Amino acid sequence: MTEAVSGPVVVGIDLGTTYSLAAVMTRHGPRVLRDQDGEALIPSVVAFEPDGTLRVGRAALARALDLPDRTVHSIKRLIGRAGVEIDAEAKRLPYRVRRGARDLARVVMTVPAYFDDAQRQATKDAATLAGLDCRRIVNEPTAAALAYGIDGSRDGTVLVYDLGGGTFDVSILRIQGGVFRVLATAGDTHLGGDDFDLLLAGDLLAASGATAVVEDSRVKQALRRAAEALKIRLSDAESAQLELDLSTGRTTTVHATRADFERRIATLVERTIDCCRRALSDAELDVGQLDDVVLVGGSSRIPLVRRRVAEFAQRAPRTDVDPDLAIALGAAIQADVLAGGNRALLLLDVVPLSLGIETMGGVVSKLVLRNATIPTSVTEEFSTQVDGQTAVDLNVYQGERERTADCRKLASFKLRGIPPMPAGLPRVAVTFLVDADGVLRVTAVEKRTGVQASIQVVPSFGLTRDEVRSMMSAAIEHARDDMAARELVELRNKGLAMVHGTRRALELADLPPDEVYSVKKAVAHLDRVLAAGAPVDELRAATDALSRLTAQIADDVIGSAVKKALGDTPLPKSVLPGSEPR
Amino acid sequence: MRHVLLRLIDPFETLGLPATMDLDAATLEARYLELSRTAHPDRNAEVESDAQVAMLARAAAINDAFRTLRDPWTRAQALCERLAPGVVAATAKLSPEFLAGAMELAEAVALAERDAAEALAERIRRALAAILADIRAALTHVDARSAARLLNEARYWQKAGADLRQKLRA
Numbered sequence: 001m002t003e004a005v006s007g008p009v010v011v012g013i014d015l016g017t018t019y020s021l022a023a024v025m026t027r028h029g030p031r032v033l034r035d036q037d038g039e040a041l042i043p044s045v046v047a048f049e050p051d052g053t054l055r056v057g058r059a060a061l062a063r064a065l066d067l068p069d070r071t072v073h074s075i076k077r078l079i080g081r082a083g084v085e086i087d088a089e090a091k092r093l094p095y096r097v098r099r100g101a102r103d104l105a106r107v108v109m110t111v112p113a114y115f116d117d118a119q120r121q122a123t124k125d126a127a128t129l130a131g132l133d134c135r136r137i138v139n140e141p142t143a144a145a146l147a148y149g150i151d152g153s154r155d156g157t158v159l160v161y162d163l164g165g166g167t168f169d170v171s172i173l174r175i176q177g178g179v180f181r182v183l184a185t186a187g188d189t190h191l192g193g194d195d196f197d198l199l200l201a202g203d204l205l206a207a208s209g210a211t212a213v214v215e216d217s218r219v220k221q222a223l224r225r226a227a228e229a230l231k232i233r234l235s236d237a238e239s240a241q242l243e244l245d246l247s248t249g250r251t252t253t254v255h256a257t258r259a260d261f262e263r264r265i266a267t268l269v270e271r272t273i274d275c276c277r278r279a280l281s282d283a284e285l286d287v288g289q290l291d292d293v294v295l296v297g298g299s300s301r302i303p304l305v306r307r308r309v310a311e312f313a314q315r316a317p318r319t320d321v322d323p324d325l326a327i328a329l330g331a332a333i334q335a336d337v338l339a340g341g342n343r344a345l346l347l348l349d350v351v352p353l354s355l356g357i358e359t360m361g362g363v364v365s366k367l368v369l370r371n372a373t374i375p376t377s378v379t380e381e382f383s384t385q386v387d388g389q390t391a392v393d394l395n396v397y398q399g400e401r402e403r404t405a406d407c408r409k410l411a412s413f414k415l416r417g418i419p420p421m422p423a424g425l426p427r428v429a430v431t432f433l434v435d436a437d438g439v440l441r442v443t444a445v446e447k448r449t450g451v452q453a454s455i456q457v458v459p460s461f462g463l464t465r466d467e468v469r470s471m472m473s474a475a476i477e478h479a480r481d482d483m484a485a486r487e488l489v490e491l492r493n494k495g496l497a498m499v500h501g502t503r504r505a506l507e508l509a510d511l512p513p514d515e516v517y518s519v520k521k522a523v524a525h526l527d528r529v530l531a532a533g534a535p536v537d538e539l540r541a542a543t544d545a546l547s548r549l550t551a552q553i554a555d556d557v558i559g560s561a562v563k564k565a566l567g568d569t570p571l572p573k574s575v576l577p578g579s580e581p582r
Numbered sequence: 583m584r585h586v587l588l589r590l591i592d593p594f595e596t597l598g599l600p601a602t603m604d605l606d607a608a609t610l611e612a613r614y615l616e617l618s619r620t621a622h623p624d625r626n627a628e629v630e631s632d633a634q635v636a637m638l639a640r641a642a643a644i645n646d647a648f649r650t651l652r653d654p655w656t657r658a659q660a661l662c663e664r665l666a667p668g669v670v671a672a673t674a675k676l677s678p679e680f681l682a683g684a685m686e687l688a689e690a691v692a693l694a695e696r697d698a699a700e701a702l703a704e705r706i707r708r709a710l711a712a713i714l715a716d717i718r719a720a721l722t723h724v725d726a727r728s729a730a731r732l733l734n735e736a737r738y739w740q741k742a743g744a745d746l747r748q749k750l751r752a
Contacts, residue, residue, distance in 0.1 A: 343625075
């Protein structure tokens with residue numbers, strides 16, 4: 001940075017699934033911050049060296065192949081998710097990226113528009129733990145629209161299509177006299193470029209014939225990298241060739257064409273177009289009423305994506321800002337607004353998903369409807385069902401469906417101390433207040449008596465926010481213990497995958513009976529160890545034993561297994577012509 | 583638990599607009615944006631935390647008032663409540679004749695096939711337009727009770743319309 005920054009600085013951070021960026025407003029407009037090598041895109045990767053050293057960004061990415069079990073990536077997919085979905089501590093690891101950067105006190109962070117309340121809370125908490133004062137959570141497509149030279153001077157309606165590494169978002173904004181108003185937003189928090197990579201990686205694996213080493217995490221990493229590289233090359237070229245080295249001592253040459261790749265990802269791309277349709281309908285607009293279509297996110301470079309968006313929107317999308325930088329630049333512009341540097345712009349964002357409470361019979365009574373402009377406050381009055389009821393349960397849900405079972409539970413409250421009254425007499429006023437960050441606060445008051453029980457929010461994963469905070473702080477202090485716990489979880493996952501993978505390989509392979517017997521025995525042993533919940537050492541011994549055994553016979557398996565795999569599965573042979581194993 | 587919608591703040595007052603059904607959409611929008619420019623929390627990031635709570639409440643009230651007044655049905659409801667607080671809840675009990683008709687309507691929606699469904703959708707649209715016109719007339723004569731009863735009747739037509747749309751999509 002050589003450009004002077006004046007006044008109070010607020011930094012805009014685009015915390016991405018695969019890459020993260022930071023930007024600030026300068027006298028010459030928003031500028032992305034670059035590292036000493038001039039790179040703006042910092043890989044969202046953290047590596048834990050065996051000696052306890054922490055590496056982040058490019059340095060961590062470089063270790064991904066050597067330390068696959070100790071490198072965390074694509075963490076954004078896990079943020080704010082419940083324990084059943086992820087290893088609980090994984091979600092907070094990448095935020096230590098910013099620890100010690102105390103001069104970066106005030107920040108604006110971006111999240112996918114479709115992030116739910118828990119995911120926003122987790123992002124805010126993570127920033128706090130990293131020593132950052134998060135002044136605002138901004139939806140990514142909104143930030144991108146700001147960056148797009150859509151400087152507020154020209155009025156119109158804009159569709160922002162944001163396909164990133166792990167999430168897809170679409171927002172429709174109306175710009176009037178410097179006010180950016182989000183009319184509707186839709187998306188999918190689990191759809192992005194990573195999914196394209198995974199599809200390609202599956203094809204590459206089939207082509208390489210390395211069935212027996214599918215679960216080797218080193219091979220997985222290599223495959224992912226190769227798939228990503230291939231995907232990027234197919235955006236510029238009609239076909240590409242790749243030398244695949246899966247550390248099995250053999251290399252395979254893989255050919256791929258753009259047409260095959262496009263056929264492979266067509267369904268996923270269609271899902272994004274469906275979201276666009278829904279957002280337009282929510283905004284009560286026709287395609288013809290759009291004045292601009294803007295593409296954001298690295299995956300929007302894919303030619304098929306551009307073509308489908310253009311077809312849908314009936315106009316050529318704008319691509320004049322680097323899709324990787326747009327969100328960070330927009331966050332910097334919004335940061336400048338918050339710092340008081342820009343009085344001309346204003347963002348009016350919306351709630352992505354409806355919010356309500358559970359009423360009789362497991363039904364969600366919605367108080368705040370999706371696409372309501374924030375901040376918003378809604379108060380509704382409820383009563384009791386049973387005579388003499390002295391407490392009411394308030395269960396807060398998020399989602400569009402009618403029944404609680406189909407929505408996401410955000411919190412549980414209890415309002416106590418209601419004097420005994422006949423059913424229906426108490427008047428419980430429940431207020432939902434969504435602030436400018438899209439974060440929800442709920443209060444409940446019994447109006448006849450004025451009882452206002454103090455209400456404690458319990459996030460859906462069964463911990464209070466204070467508990468989450470103290471756990472997160474503890475995790476920073478006890479990184480080694482956490483890592484051991486993490487290792488156990490990963491080893492378990494690896495073991496489970498090995499059991500499944502090897503059993504499948506055995507079905508496909510023509511092996512001598514004695515080898516089948518010894519492999520089956522090792523698989524059965526690993527299965528038992530897993531079921532018993534054995535400690536790390538025992539688990540590692542069992543997985544290693546099976547690995548050694550399968551490695552010895554891997555070459556035999558490959559020949560027959562791959563032929564069968566390619567013959568009897570819907571894996572597109574056509575994607576990878578000439579993919580016979582050597 | 584049962585619940586009643588509460589309107590604690592008058593949306594016309596919040597936006598400083600005349601309390602009438604005949605609000606011009608462009609005027610309403612311009613007024614909303616003008617108020618948002620000064621009242622939004624982003625414009626007041628530096629004020630003290632006590633004042634921020636009030637600022638948040640004010641910004642929320644402006645957003646909610648705009649949402650209420652933009653839609654003619656919620657605008658009519660706000661006018662009813664302004665004229666006679668609680669009148670919409672007080673007129674929620676509808677005549678047996680109307681309810682019998684509403685049940686027939688719900689049945690028609692449940693049974694409607696493709697072609698009949700289109701005709702039924704058109705019938706519902708017309709009915710709602712007629713009810714809205716009656717509500718306007720009632721409010722012009724400051725008859726909050728009639729307007730409120732019509733609003734309650736309209737809910738059945740709106741629900742039938744929504745059910746039909748969902749059925750057509752499936």
